[in-house]
Amino acid sequence: MPLLFVAVTALQVAVLRFVDPPFSAFMVSRQIGAWAHGEWGFRIAYDWRDLDRMAPSVPLALVAAEDQRFPVHHGFDFEAIRKAQAHNQRMVARAEKRNAPVRRLRGASTISQQTAKNLFLWSGRSWVRKGLEAWYTVLIETLWPKQRILEVYANVAEFGDGVYGAQAAARSFYGKDAAGLTPAEAARLAAVLPNPRRYNVRNPGPYVQRRSNGIQRQMRHLGGNRYLRAID
Numbered sequence: 001m002p003l004l005f006v007a008v009t010a011l012q013v014a015v016l017r018f019v020d021p022p023f024s025a026f027m028v029s030r031q032i033g034a035w036a037h038g039e040w041g042f043r044i045a046y047d048w049r050d051l052d053r054m055a056p057s058v059p060l061a062l063v064a065a066e067d068q069r070f071p072v073h074h075g076f077d078f079e080a081i082r083k084a085q086a087h088n089q090r091m092v093a094r095a096e097k098r099n100a101p102v103r104r105l106r107g108a109s110t111i112s113q114q115t116a117k118n119l120f121l122w123s124g125r126s127w128v129r130k131g132l133e134a135w136y137t138v139l140i141e142t143l144w145p146k147q148r149i150l151e152v153y154a155n156v157a158e159f160g161d162g163v164y165g166a167q168a169a170a171r172s173f174y175g176k177d178a179a180g181l182t183p184a185e186a187a188r189l190a191a192v193l194p195n196p197r198r199y200n201v202r203n204p205g206p207y208v209q210r211r212s213n214g215i216q217r218q219m220r221h222l223g224g225n226r227y228l229r230a231i232d
Contacts, residue, residue, distance in 0.1 A: 013139040016119075017148055020048050024119045024156040027164055034162075045168040051151040054178040056225045057186035058166045059150045062157070063227075064218035065190035065211075067111040070150070071231045075112040075141035076134075113137045114194070115153040146231045158196050159189050173201045187215040 027044050034042035051059060063070050069079070109117075116136035121129055140149055159169035166178040169189050174181065181189075191212040192199040199208050 009135065010139055010143070012120075013136065013143050016152070017144050020050075021119060021152065021156065024164065025121055026118045026123065026156070026158060029122055030158075030162055042162065044162050044164060045172055046155075046164045047167040047171070048155050048165065049167040049178050051147060051154065054154060054166055055181040055186060056228055057183040057219065058178055058181055058189070059154055060219050060222065060224065060228055061183070061186040061190040061215055062111065062150070062154060062193075064222060065187075065215045066114070066193060068218065068222065070111050071146060073110060073112075075110060075137040109194075110137075111153050112141055112149055115149055115156065116140055118156045118158070119152065150231070157193060159192060160201060161197050163196075169201065183216060183219060184212070187212045187219065190215050 023044075023046065027046060031042070031044050113133055116139075117129075117133050120136050121132055144152075155165040155167070157166075158164050159166070160172060163169050163172050166181070166186075166189065170176055170178040170181050170185075173189070174185055188201055188204060188208065191204070191208045192201055199205070201208075204212065
């Protein structure tokens with residue numbers, strides 16, 4: 001059985017290096033959840049676009065917002081994990097001192113990990129899911145080039161409730177194709193990650209606006225389109 005699992009999952013990932021996924025596990029889960037709650041008219045918004053048919057600002061904004069060490073790590077950013085643990089310990093200590101809820105804990109998931117989770121797994125927290133996420137991350141990093149990882153992530157990330165991928169988000173929130181997104185618009189899309197059901201692209205609050213401005217600064221700091229061309 002273990003060998004069969006390894007073979008099936010490796011084949012699954014290998015095929016998706018060349019075949020664009022028609023849906024993700026998160027999309028299926030969201031659609032089934034809507035039907036389970038009687039939302040019979042709910043429909044997932046998803047429209048695949050190759051990376052070269054998106055504005056370069058889209059993948060650049062995702063890297064700037066989510067994983068600035070994306071080109072150099074191999075799926076897991078241990079430096080980011082250490083920093084997130086230290087930050088979260090400080091936040092917990094402050095909350096306990098003030099007898100207040102803990103606010104804005106920091107995660108350290110890479111784009112590769114998020115691609116694995118969104119494409120193949122389910123939401124929630126468990127050791128089983130984390131183990132599978134790690135395994136699929138290893139497979140993705142082994143079998144896909146970095147450009148493919150970024151392309152798939154840009155297409156399966158959720159930017160609003162039921163809105164998956166940059167093209168569907170561009171049409172839903174800006175009334176244009178992903179190819180026409182400006183750096184500011186791409187940054188705002190990236191700013192709602194990883195909680196697109198709490199934060200709103202169309203009506204951004206102060207937090208999203210501040211985060212969007214910070215992402216734009218990081219996009220310039222990374223070097224713009226030159227940075228993307230250097231990946232892979």
